Amino acid sequence: MQLSRNKEYSNREADERASNFEIDPADIFWLDFYCSFFSFAGLLFISAAGAGEPLHRDLQPLPRRARQPRCGIFSTFGTQRDGNDFHAFWTEFEYGATAWWTTELYLDGQTTFNESTVFTGFRLENRFRLLQREHLINPVLYVEYEQITGADKILKEIEGHDGESDLADSNAALRKEHKHELEFKLLLSSNFKGWNVAVNPIVTKNLLPSEPWEFAYAIGTSRPLMLKASPNRCNFCLENFVAGVEMYGGLGDVQSAGLHDTSHYLAPTVAWNLPSDWTLHLSSGFGLNQNSHRLLLRWGISHEFSGFGEAVRRLFGGQP
């Protein structure tokens, strides 16, 4: 009888775990294996082709070099009132197909403390430079498709009426919501006397017909700590550091546009570009109203792979 009850409990627990999409620590190895293998395979294929230079990311200090993929690991630690704090993380694989087109794949996951670690979906983004030459304002069109669950907490953008309370539920409850969204941004940036100023109006549409168009914004400015480069190769030269500040938040949706029931963040940022092609990013976002998380601490590390495309092309017998 006791055995039967234990078995029943075990089965129920198993079903619950299945529905919660939880991952045992022992399976982390396989998670890493799957993610790394298939992502690397995808990257390999992407990198085997193409010519030119990726576009510049908004608010990002340095341009990309030709045919060099960039991989990065980023994370957001967020505080959560009426719930558990969380640590969301994502992996980025970026490649510049041409000098005017950059494509990028994101894989998202998160750990909610005292709950579970879950994979929350993927995003595929493309950026297109609209003008050939440098102008006072340089527009880049950004199109992203995302297939994520409601448990996604990377909070790369805050859209519509998104707020802290949306993420207060358990992972089990949040992951029942599935989002297939298209996101459009117009990345407007301007460079003046070493300062980069960027304004991004954002429009998002959940592909469910019943869901409204949502609006958001991100603005920011940044500047290298030193505009002149020093003659020597160095890690700690001031020109390698870029400091700035960002502000981002939601602007409601088509049914109720405006600032009511929206959340907003102000975030000082710093990036450290090492000569070895590694870049470290750090940003601490402070919630500006009651709908916002008190703190969103972001950090990340990314690397550009010199000569990667050429190496892959040679591997497949192509001309260097």
Added chain:
Amino acid sequence: MKTGYASFRAVQRIGLATIGGAVLGIVILGISTAVAQKQGTATDKKKESTYAALAEAPEKARQRKNPFEGDPQAMAAGGKLFQQHCVECHGEKAGGTKKGPSLLHEEVRQATPGALFWVLTNGVVRRGMPVWSKLPEQQRWQIVAFLHSLKPESLDSHSGSDER
């Protein structure tokens, strides 16, 4: 047993998602290859176009003076920046590669600092030369100073040496 199965299902879903990502990558590969082939079929034409871009610089831009003209520190800094940002396409010794033209070419050497600065700032996007406007203006001038420091002797000894 069932817990293990649940975990397996979780990992399976992650696998499916990443396979989806890889498939999308392959699609991008196809499009990217097509674009690359279109762009890369005439390397010489590309190089000519890149040099032609120097002539497209407006007169006002062409007349701009390099604030670091003759400054050895700026040349050294420009050399460092060149190594960081330019060698991938233009080669270690600026002699050019399949991706980018030689910067030891007569047309580059004869170009005014202002014209070189203009091309660096605006790029030749259609031909694969990126816009470098996010590098601070001073650093772009330092690169121009470095390019002008490349002597005719180095032209003789290095020209085409990076061509693979």
